[in-house]
Amino acid sequence: MARATYLEAIRQAQMEEMQRDSRVFIMGEDIICNVFGTTTGFVDMFGAERVLDTPISENGFIGASAGAAMVGARPIVDVTISSFLYPAMDQIISIIAKSRYIYGGQARLPLVIRCCLFYGNSNAAQHSDRPYSMFMNVPGLKIIVPSDPVDMKGMLKVAIRDDDPVLCFEDSTCWSSKADLPTDPDFLIPLGKGDVKREGTDVSVIAVAGAVPLALKAAQKLAGLGISAEIIDPRSLVPLDRDLILKSVRKTGRAITVDPAHQTCSAASEISAMIAEFAFDALRGPVLRVATADTHLPFSPAIEKSLYPSVDRIVTAACRLVGVEHFDSAQGTV
Amino acid sequence: MAGTLWRPILFTENAVSDRPNDLSLEKFRRMVRIREFETVAEAIHAAGEVPGALHTYTGQEATGVGACIALRSDDYMVGNHRSHGHPIAKGAKLRPLMAELLGKVTGVCKGKGGSMHLSDFSVGSLGETSIVGSGIPVAAGAALGAKLQRNGRVSLCFFGDGASNEGAFHEGLNLAAVWKLPAIFLCENNGYAVSTPVSGSMAIVNIADRGRAYGIPSAIVDGQDVDAVEEAVAAAVDRARAGGGPTLLESKTYRYADHAVNMGRLTLNRGPEVEVWRKRDPILMYRARLLEGGIAASVLNAIVEEVKLEVQDALAFARESAYPSQLEAFDDVFVERLPIPAWLSEDII
Numbered sequence: 001m002a003r004a005t006y007l008e009a010i011r012q013a014q015m016e017e018m019q020r021d022s023r024v025f026i027m028g029e030d031i032i033c034n035v036f037g038t039t040t041g042f043v044d045m046f047g048a049e050r051v052l053d054t055p056i057s058e059n060g061f062i063g064a065s066a067g068a069a070m071v072g073a074r075p076i077v078d079v080t081i082s083s084f085l086y087p088a089m090d091q092i093i094s095i096i097a098k099s100r101y102i103y104g105g106q107a108r109l110p111l112v113i114r115c116c117l118f119y120g121n122s123n124a125a126q127h128s129d130r131p132y133s134m135f136m137n138v139p140g141l142k143i144i145v146p147s148d149p150v151d152m153k154g155m156l157k158v159a160i161r162d163d164d165p166v167l168c169f170e171d172s173t174c175w176s177s178k179a180d181l182p183t184d185p186d187f188l189i190p191l192g193k194g195d196v197k198r199e200g201t202d203v204s205v206i207a208v209a210g211a212v213p214l215a216l217k218a219a220q221k222l223a224g225l226g227i228s229a230e231i232i233d234p235r236s237l238v239p240l241d242r243d244l245i246l247k248s249v250r251k252t253g254r255a256i257t258v259d260p261a262h263q264t265c266s267a268a269s270e271i272s273a274m275i276a277e278f279a280f281d282a283l284r285g286p287v288l289r290v291a292t293a294d295t296h297l298p299f300s301p302a303i304e305k306s307l308y309p310s311v312d313r314i315v316t317a318a319c320r321l322v323g324v325e326h327f328d329s330a331q332g333t334v
Numbered sequence: 335m336a337g338t339l340w341r342p343i344l345f346t347e348n349a350v351s352d353r354p355n356d357l358s359l360e361k362f363r364r365m366v367r368i369r370e371f372e373t374v375a376e377a378i379h380a381a382g383e384v385p386g387a388l389h390t391y392t393g394q395e396a397t398g399v400g401a402c403i404a405l406r407s408d409d410y411m412v413g414n415h416r417s418h419g420h421p422i423a424k425g426a427k428l429r430p431l432m433a434e435l436l437g438k439v440t441g442v443c444k445g446k447g448g449s450m451h452l453s454d455f456s457v458g459s460l461g462e463t464s465i466v467g468s469g470i471p472v473a474a475g476a477a478l479g480a481k482l483q484r485n486g487r488v489s490l491c492f493f494g495d496g497a498s499n500e501g502a503f504h505e506g507l508n509l510a511a512v513w514k515l516p517a518i519f520l521c522e523n524n525g526y527a528v529s530t531p532v533s534g535s536m537a538i539v540n541i542a543d544r545g546r547a548y549g550i551p552s553a554i555v556d557g558q559d560v561d562a563v564e565e566a567v568a569a570a571v572d573r574a575r576a577g578g579g580p581t582l583l584e585s586k587t588y589r590y591a592d593h594a595v596n597m598g599r600l601t602l603n604r605g606p607e608v609e610v611w612r613k614r615d616p617i618l619m620y621r622a623r624l625l626e627g628g629i630a631a632s633v634l635n636a637i638v639e640e641v642k643l644e645v646q647d648a649l650a651f652a653r654e655s656a657y658p659s660q661l662e663a664f665d666d667v668f669v670e671r672l673p674i675p676a677w678l679s680e681d682i683i
Contacts, residue, residue, distance in 0.1 A: 025482060049482060055512060060471045060505025067475020067489070070460045071410060073482055090502065094465045095472055104444030105666035106455035139667045164668045 004181045006174045009149035010038040010114070013156035014076060016185050018046050021074060024160060027052035027061055028078030028114075035080065036116065036175075058084050062113065063091035066099065069111040069165075076160060079115040082169060083129045096165045097140030110163045112156070116170040117209060119260065120308060125296035130209070130261040132169045136237055136270060142166040142191055143237040145267075147212035149179040151235055154189030162191065171210035171260070194241035196248070200230035203254040203318050206245055207233060208267050211258040211290075211309050218314035225315075227322050237267050245271060246279050253284040254321045258309050263291035288317045358624060361403055361560050363637050365395040365617050368419045370638075370645045371428065375418065375435060375449075378649070379595055384435050387597075388449050391419030393590040396616030397522050398423035400563025401490060401585075404571055410458050410476040410489040412469035415450040416522075416589075417462030420492055426454040428648035438655035445658045446666065460489075466527075467500030469493060470519065474506045477515035477580070488516040488574040490567070496527025498541045504548075507582065511548040516574035518567060519550075521584045522557065528593040545582035557587030558614045561623070587616075 004012070018024045025046075031039050032053050042051045054061040058079065065075040079085055085092060092113070099107040119128040135141050142164055146152040152170070159166035197212060198219050207215035212233045219229040232248050234241055249255045255275050259268035272287040293307045372390045379388045391398065394416075402423040405411065413420035421431060426442070431452050434441030441447070442454050450464040460476050463469045473491030480487040497503055498521055510517040521541045525532060538544075545552030551573070555566040563585055570581035588611040621634055664672040 023483075052513075055505075055508060057505040057509060059502055060474070060509045063468070063471025063502065063506065064475030064478055064509055067410075067412070067460060067472040067477070068479035068482070069475075070472070071476045071479035071483070071487075073479040087501075090465060090468055091471060094468055095461075095463065099461055099463075100668070101666045102443060102447045102451050103453050103455065103461060104442065104446050106443070106453065107461065108669070139672075142668070 002181060002183070003178050004149055006149045006152055006170070006177050007037050009153040009181055010156060010170065011040060012181060013153045013160070014038065015042070015045065017157055017160040018042070018050065020185065023072060024074045024076065025050040025052065026076040026078060027054050027065070029054055029056055029080055031078055038078070058088040059091050062088035063095060065111045065113070066091060066095045066109055069109045070099070070107050074160065075111045077111065077113045079113055081118045081127055082115040082131050083126055085113070085115060085131065092135070092141070093138050097138050100164075101140060108163055109165045112159045112166045112168055114168045114170060116172045117260065118172045119297060120173055120305065122299050122301050122304060124299040128297040130169070130292070132167070132237055133261050133265055133267045133270070135167055136267065137265070140165070141238060143169070144191060144235065145169045145171070145209040145237055146235055147171065147174055147207075147209055147233055148177055149181055151189060151195070151233070153181055154187050155191065155235060158188045158191055161188075166191070169209060173210035174213065177213065189235070191236045192239035192241055193236075194232055194234040194244040196230065196244070197233050198229070198231040200228035200252065202228045202252055202322050203256060204230045204232060204245070204248040204252045205256045205258060205314060205318070206248075206271050207231060207258040208237070208260065210260050214309055214311050215258055215314055217311045218318065221311065221315050222318050225319065227318055229318055234271070240271070242274060242278070245275065249275050249279045250282040253282055255283070255287045256314065256317045256321065257287065257289050257291075258314055259289070259291045260308060261292060262294050263289055264294050266291050285321045288321060290314055290317055357403060358627075359629070359633070359637065361399050361564070362617075362620055362624060362634060363641065364399045364403070364423055364425070365560065365620065366638055366641045367428070367644065368392075368395045368398065368422045369617055370641050371418060371422060371431070371648075374645050374649055376591070376595060378435075384449065385437055386448050386450075388595040389416045389593065390589070390591045390595065391416055393611065393615070394419060394522055394524060394557065394587045395423075396560040396620070397520070397557045397563050397585040397587050398492070400560040401492070401520055401567045403560075404564045404567035405458070405488070405490060408458055409487050409571075410460050410473070410480065411492070412460050412473040412476065412489070413453070413462040413492045414466070414469055414494060414497070415462070415464035416494070417450055417452040420462060421452050421454045421457060421459055424454070424457040424459065426457045428644055429651040430454065432645075432648035433652040433655050436652045436655070437657060438652055439658040439662065440651070440655040444662060444666075446662070467493060467497035467502035470497065470502045470506030471509070473519070474510045474515055474517055477510060477517035477574075478513060480516055481513070486575060488518060488571050490518040490520060492520050492522055494527065495521060495523040495525070495532050495541060496530075496535065497521070498544060499535055507545070507548045507550060507580070510580040511550050514577065514579035516577075517580040518570045518574060519580060519582045520567065521582070522587055523584050524587050524589045526589075526593065528597070540584060542582060542584035550580050550582050552582040552584070554584045554586060557585030558616045558619055560616060560620050
């Protein structure tokens, strides 16, 4: 075990899988100069052929990853920032998500597309997106959103070994978080298995990506108020660990979903709907969503930060749910 | 009166093929096979047997066959929505192709792709993709995969004139050029993007000219002449295999039918140009060349008769085949089957 950051976990996962399997290679913009530190030393270790800088040509190289995967290579595509997926929507949705299906299972696309959720730092509306829920609406894409270094390492390794396309969203607000990383080269966390990050009895807080550390801090505060919050991290959105979420909600009778994405059609919305549909009988109040306001993210720090989920918003939501048994749903979400 | 007449550019009007005679007959057979398959497909579509749209390849046979005959059987190929001709040209069996048209479980895509997606991976296909231009980056990626794995294969992409105006065309060509990938980009310029003539969508005449912008050698080839196409593709394949990088080829050809069956009649009156092109029909031209080269008419006629039986056999097979079960809708989204929703599983299990 060695203390390491979330970014270092990404580096280790990629390094170990590239050592393990010579079919794995990585490509993306400025991989060699290594902007975020997830490919340090890779050219020396693996050679320039397996560590490819690309032109700024997302539709081209993301599409190329599909072709390479179909002929037996296992690409990791580093797309830097999540908004850069948009020029490649055609390839991601019409080719990567659908090729296996439309050709009746003849195609296999073992590829990973990585990008970071780069928000909260005055990068303005075009560079601050958290778009995973858009892709949840497309069958054929597995989606992971690890929130700590251990999950990141174990899940990214599994994503690289998976025979289906996986989108890995890396929350930049988690980059510097540290943990003891397992050194076993076969340390693996299966996709579709959520995790109880903190046990509790009064309210279930189902948090996504960078909202998990916020929920854990909120749970500490709530404990001081005599409220026991259970924090659930789905870790992967596709497949989604419905059983773990529903089990927790059935236990506590209350649910809050927390998601850094814009609220409408967010992962929080989908999880809330799922809870309302399958655990309605267990609920003692409405399912509340704590997500980002449905407006663009402004540049000015004076008005950006308050739009995201926060510890205080989670605490307030939990107090309202626990303190008011017959919460007036006409007041809307928190 | 939409439409532009361009004069075909003839490189090899009098070319003598140096390939063995049996390949000549195979080229003839495959072109006839495409023509007969399409003839039957149109008939059963008109009779209501084929669900969805039908984009026929009739008129473009020499391009598909000339290109595929220059490939090894394990070379990769990516095509487009006009998908019937490519797999037949590459040597695919007809039964699964016809069954796919009818949406049957024995179809090459188990009934999930249909007419626009007749992709047979067993002959090296990596997709017949119906979003215009989207196959080009995929073909570049297959070439990258071939290069990384040093398997000596090349990757050929068929696309239309319309696709060359998509960003994917420019991105795919640039990637292949900068990484010197073993790729052949073969534009089947049939004169129209649905109803819009090439002159209405580009300010230049030749798509091949675009290769220069990426440092890719390019050539124009007479798309009605199967030998000319074969020769041009073979040269590009040799270059690619030798590590010389990609080539852009523009095949000047023509589709006789509408963009899709019943789609163009109201908007497109192409006038006498259809008859002009029919005089340079790829099968008639090749038949004449073979006869001139000493092949007996009876040999060619026998091939035509054999192909007719083969297509009828495929049709009978397709008709007799079962439709997929509802469960099939949940297979192949991922490697593992998706869970079946409760509301549906009550009905079908």
